[in-house]
Amino acid sequence: MKKRPIKRGLRPVHPGKVLREDVLPxxxxxxxxxxALLRVSRQTLYDILRERKPxxxxxxxxxxxxxxxxxDLWLNLQRRxxxxxxxxEVDVSNIPTLDVA
Numbered sequence: 473m474k475k476r477p478i479k480r481g482l483r484p485v486h487p488g489k490v491l492r493e494d495v496l497p498x499x500x501x502x503x504x505x506x507x508a509l510l511r512v513s514r515q516t517l518y519d520i521l522r523e524r525k526p527x528x529x530x531x532x533x534x535x536x537x538x539x540x541x542x543x544d545l546w547l548n549l550q551r552r553x554x555x556x557x558x559x560x561e562v563d564v565s566n567i568p569t570l571d572v573a
Contacts, residue, residue: 484552486523487535495539496521510534526550 519525532543
């Protein structure tokens with residue numbers, strides 16, 4: 473088994489961590505209330521906060537509306553996190569790069 477080279481750079485933050493550590497404390501509201509305002513189950517919100525589930529496009533729309541910052545922030549945080557994880561797992565060393573004619 474080939475050893476993959478160590479990737480440089482910090483791991484992007486999961487949007488759940490941003491919600492858990494920055495946004496919810498600043499709002500000063502209970503997680504149950506936030507889940508109700510988002511019209512999702514507490515379990516769904518808790519799974520995102522624990523970084524067990526990704527922020528889907530639908531959840532990004534809900535968060536963006538509730539927090540007034542739009543869905544792009546939440547989708548971009550999730551995309552960066554997903555891409556970083558995939559780059560750690562996928563070995564592309566045997567795939568050539570083609571030149572465009």
